[in-house]
Amino acid sequence: MDYRKFLEEKRKLSAEASEKERQAVMRRGLELVLESTGEHGVRIHDMMKKTLLSCSEEEAEVTLAYEVEDWELNPNGVMHGGLIGTAIDTACGMVTRYVSENLLASTVSLHVDYLRPVPGGDRLLVTARLVRLGGHVANLRAEARRESDGKPAALATAVFYLPSPRA
Numbered sequence: 001m002d003y004r005k006f007l008e009e010k011r012k013l014s015a016e017a018s019e020k021e022r023q024a025v026m027r028r029g030l031e032l033v034l035e036s037t038g039e040h041g042v043r044i045h046d047m048m049k050k051t052l053l054s055c056s057e058e059e060a061e062v063t064l065a066y067e068v069e070d071w072e073l074n075p076n077g078v079m080h081g082g083l084i085g086t087a088i089d090t091a092c093g094m095v096t097r098y099v100s101e102n103l104l105a106s107t108v109s110l111h112v113d114y115l116r117p118v119p120g121g122d123r124l125l126v127t128a129r130l131v132r133l134g135g136h137v138a139n140l141r142a143e144a145r146r147e148s149d150g151k152p153a154a155l156a157t158a159v160f161y162l163p164s165p166r167a
Contacts, residue, residue: 006032007101019058026057029098044086048072053125060099060130064091065147068122078117079124084144084154085112091128092140092158099130100138100162108137108159116146116153123147128158136162 006029013025030052049067056062066087074080089110096105118124128142137159144154 003029003032003103007103010101022057023055026055026098027052030055030062030094033094033097044083045090048083048087048090050087050090060095060133061127062091062095062098063125063127064094066124066126068118068120068124070120073120076117078119081112081114084114084118084124085110085156087124087126088112088128088142088144088154088156089158091126092142092156092160095128095130095140096138096160096162099133102162102165104163104165105138105160106163108161110156110158112154112156114154116151118144118146118153119148124153134162136164138162 010025010029013022034050034052049069050064053063053065064087068079072079072083089107092110093105093107097103123146125145125147126142127145128140130138130140132139140158140160142156142158143152144156145152
């Protein structure tokens with residue numbers, strides 16, 4: 001099933017659906033995104049190994065876990081800051097596209113404050129939460145933590161543009 005068909009299924013979910021049913025639908029949709037690799041050739045999204053740890057439709061939140069591999073390390077042996085930003089951007093984009101149902105949503109700005117390095121072999125846990133969904137803009141906050149000690153590695157805010165659907 002492609003994501004567009006999934007969104008049609010999501011829209012058919014009745015208003016009376018339980019929170020558990022809504023959670024299951026959200027998880028299925030996000031896992032579908034994570035599985036959709038190789039459609040456009042090899043992309044950074046495909047190269048970074050990630051898994052869905054948790055999601056909440058009620059909180060408009062997702063947490064992804066990224067394996068920190070050797071190719072992602074800078075000369076100091078820690079995860080490259082640009083890849084931490086990419087992980088945050090990916091998590092924010094997943095929340096935005098799921099909640100807004102707008103597949104054309106794109107990043108307008110991403111501000112990342114780096115707090116601590118993430119060593120190779122650790123996992124980066126990224127939690128992104130929708131703060132506000134407007135007609136054409138979505139605002140999000142995100143936190144990236146080291147799995148090894150739970151300490152924050154980066155904090156971020158993001159703005160996504162939600163264009164009108166093309167005719």
